[in-house]
Amino acid sequence: MKTEEKGPLAGVRIVELTAMITGPLAGTMLADLGADVIKVENPPDGDAFRSFRGGNYSPYFCTYNRNKRSVTLNLKSQAGQEAFLKLVQTADVLLDNFRSGVMERLGLGIEILRQKNPRLITCSITGFGDDGPYADRPAYDAVGQAISGISGLMLGADAQITGPSVVDNLTGMYASHAILGALFERERTGSARTIQVNMLESAIAFISDPFANYTMAGVAPEPLMRVRASQSYALRCADDKLLAIHMSSPTKFWVGTQKAFERPDLGTDARFADRVGRMENYEQLNVELNKAAKLRTRDYWIERLVENDVPHAAILTLQEVMDDPQVRHLETFVDVSHPSHGTQTMIRRPVRYDGSRADQPLNAAPDLGEHSAEVLATLGYSDEQIALLSSGK
Incomplete structure (x- = not known):
């Protein structure tokens, strides 16, 4: 069960159609601020990160999906789409990280969404943007590292892509940043934005200083340039x-x-x-x-x-790191229990309001469809209807 609403985004509802890292991280950052993030997953498997090491509750999935609720709906079925649109009517934000054009092909383009909810802010995360020569290409972290110039600045003699998911994570951060701005604007003006964020531009923006050195001073950066200067x-x-x-x-x-x-x-x-x-x-x-x-x-x-x-x-x-005295003092890590999966260690939001993180929700990542009955019942569905929707029919 979701704990009592708290945090600066309490009362804001995000409907999330995302998988893997970029979109889920954006949703998690908003959930950490108190938003009610409802992750809509396709039955029977849900987010592909669930089964990364077998089962449907991998560490990868858990780290990017805490503080959320999970609902299973088949968006290719008429009943699933109808339920999804009812859910969208209750939302402030719709977040997806499909390839460009997928929402339109599902019959869930921006015109239909805004007909149902004129105040709906939408945020779509893609690899390369909505159009252009690369728009239809698949994109993952290593692709973003390579094409943005990050790999060229980091690769040494062993020529290995850097381990952490740098571009995936920073793209999710830019998306959450954009959503916060749109929410603030809507409160002042009533207008709802349509947001596009892509991995390529996010990665380029993340390394703005090498580009400034290159364009302004004619200095072509190489892997040791940053460490030499610093x-x-x-x-x-x-x-x-x-x-x-x-x-x-x-x-x-x-x-x-x-x-x-x-x-x-x-x-x-x-x-x-x-x-x-x-x-x-x-x-x-x-x-x-x-x-x-x-x-x-x-x-x-x-x-x-x-x-x-x-x-x-x-x-x-x-x-x-976990045993470091400063990290322990900051209480960066915290153990949280899930009724079916036991205890998992979370990394707290690295931001405090008024010197505290007492307003941060602390809920383990959800099981697939864990909250389907809870959420769909509020939309007027009976137990029988919920069972059919959750099965993907």
């Missing part, structure tokens, strides 16, 4: 643990690094005399700092870096 280093210590430092531009951090690593000679080395020199000789300085780091354990160097006020952090495994 003076960031990953160092391996005597206990084989990794440590990151980020000196940026203030001279005091360079001076502090010399003191912390007990290498005053680096300060008199002509190659590293100023920030430009340290950028131009990044590889050589990296060698020297790694030589120093190899002499002591990571804990020793962390203590020294703290003493000298140098920006740094241990490079942690996931378990180490």
